Amino acid sequence: MMDVATYQLLDGRRCSEALKTRIAHEAAEVKAARGRAPHLAAVLVGDDGASRTYVEAKVKACEAVGFRSSLIRLSASTTEEELLALVDDLNRDAELDGFIVQLPLPKHIDPDRITLAIDPRKDVDGFHPVNIGRMVLGQKEGFLPATPRGVCELLTFYGIPTAGKHCVVVGRSNIVGTPMSILMSRNAEPGNCTVTIAHSRTRDLAAITRQADILIVAAGRPEMIGADMVKEGAVVVDVGIHRIEDRSRKSGFRLLGDVRFAEVAAKAAWITPVPGGVGPMTITSLLQNTLKAARG
Numbered sequence: 172m173m174d175v176a177t178y179q180l181l182d183g184r185r186c187s188e189a190l191k192t193r194i195a196h197e198a199a200e201v202k203a204a205r206g207r208a209p210h211l212a213a214v215l216v217g218d219d220g221a222s223r224t225y226v227e228a229k230v231k232a233c234e235a236v237g238f239r240s241s242l243i244r245l246s247a248s249t250t251e252e253e254l255l256a257l258v259d260d261l262n263r264d265a266e267l268d269g270f271i272v273q274l275p276l277p278k279h280i281d282p283d284r285i286t287l288a289i290d291p292r293k294d295v296d297g298f299h300p301v302n303i304g305r306m307v308l309g310q311k312e313g314f315l316p317a318t319p320r321g322v323c324e325l326l327t328f329y330g331i332p333t334a335g336k337h338c339v340v341v342g343r344s345n346i347v348g349t350p351m352s353i354l355m356s357r358n359a360e361p362g363n364c365t366v367t368i369a370h371s372r373t374r375d376l377a378a379i380t381r382q383a384d385i386l387i388v389a390a391g392r393p394e395m396i397g398a399d400m401v402k403e404g405a406v407v408v409d410v411g412i413h414r415i416e417d418r419s420r421k422s423g424f425r426l427l428g429d430v431r432f433a434e435v436a437a438k439a440a441w442i443t444p445v446p447g448g449v450g451p452m453t454i455t456s457l458l459q460n461t462l463k464a465a466r467g
């Protein structure tokens with residue numbers, strides 16, 4: 172017989188709606204004080220369907236909280252030099268508080284070179300080495316990477332205790348896994364975890380993930396985490412997001428995470444859904460970072 176599910180949902184939509192109410196209020200204050208609303212620009216190079224969806228969602232979120240937003244679309248044949256020239260213009264634009272260059276970029280453009288060219292004061296994705304350095308040092312200036320910041324906000328919103336817990340992060344990318352592991356180990360709230368970071372070279376991953384009080388999965392592998400890899404009563408955060416073709420749906424696809432939701436939910440105390448978990452939190456973090464940039 173199946174266990175009766177006792178999990179509670181870490182509902183990213185609900186949390187982000189609550190945070191957005193506050194952001195809208197503060198955006199109005201900024202506008203009243205300096206005569207213009209916070210302004211975010213998003214640069215999209217090429218026509219990748221998923222990237223377009225993400226960027227459009229970011230622009231829509233700006234409108235919902237009273238920010239100004241600009242969407243700059245460039246063709247897939249844009250050269251690195253052309254993109255660097257645009258970044259330079261955006262860095263100098265006094266009417267713009269922050270901007271992002273949506274990843275992934277076409278293969279002929281080096282993303283590190285682009286990130287490095289962004290003025291750290293406008294790097295609201297929090298990817299620039301200056302902002303990463305500030306995060307590592309625990310400095311309050313600068314911007315935290317949007318997705319890990321969003322996960323922290325979600326844990327805070329639901330009052331999940333983290334101090335002294337064993338947090339296992341699966342994935343070590345520069346934009347999710349690595350910063351996530353740093354934030355969870357900081358002497359801060361949330362934080363103060365003992366952190367293990369796992370990756371594709373980790374041996375016996377299940378033996379590691381089963382030790383997690385808090386399991387954060389950002390491996391980019393659809394449904395790789397099953398119930399046998401999770402401790403009873405764990406907090407499970409699924410960062411993964413995959414579009415799987417599904418002809419039965421009007422959209423032609425459905426979204427899956429890195430975690431097999433139904434079976435893991437039966438064991439977990441708390442779990443994020445996909446969609447509606449970390450995704451909305453990433454966008455909300457971007458708004459929070461833009462607001463911070465606008466406040467100067």
Ligand code: NDP
Pocket residue numbers: 318341342343344345346347348369370371372373376389390391392395410411412413449450451453454
């Ligand atoms: P990357 O592909 O850059 O990194 C994946 C990481 O997972 C790597 O460190 C890799 O290890 C590790 N990994 C891959 N396979 C395994 C495995 N079998 N066992 C253990 N570790 C493994 O992905 P990202 O960090 O950019 O993104 C991760 C996922 O999160 C993706 O699905 C992405 O779409 C999603 N995402 C969602 C966001 C949201 O807002 N919800 C935002 C950003 C990303 P190694 O380093 O050894 O290769």
